[in-house]
Amino acid sequence: MEQIDVKILDRDYRLAVTGETKPRLLEAVQIVDEKMRSIRDAGRVSGVDRIAVMAALQLAHELLGAQQPAAGTPSAELLGRIRKMREDLDAEIARQQPLF
Numbered sequence: 001m002e003q004i005d006v007k008i009l010d011r012d013y014r015l016a017v018t019g020e021t022k023p024r025l026l027e028a029v030q031i032v033d034e035k036m037r038s039i040r041d042a043g044r045v046s047g048v049d050r051i052a053v054m055a056a057l058q059l060a061h062e063l064l065g066a067q068q069p070a071a072g073t074p075s076a077e078l079l080g081r082i083r084k085m086r087e088d089l090d091a092e093i094a095r096q097q098p099l100f
Helices: 022-042 048-067 076-099
Strands: 002-008 011-017
Touching: 002 022, 011 022, 022 048, 048 076
Parallel strands: none
Antiparallel strands: 002 011
């Protein structure tokens, strides 16, 4: 497992990644950074934690729209992944809350 340093919305993060998943993770970092910058630049949301939550919601909404089964309900796997993302975001916001 390799550790890489990335920057999202001008903040540094160290991530653990395997060689085969590194390109996809770097692409995800770029997508998240772009989404967060667009939200921040729109000026309607302030605070990194709120920007992160809005970005997560928008990305999850896009993911649901792109991968929704024909019956109109998301798969259990997809819902589980979204739930995990939400839990990870909540944990990160709680961890960084003392900084603000």
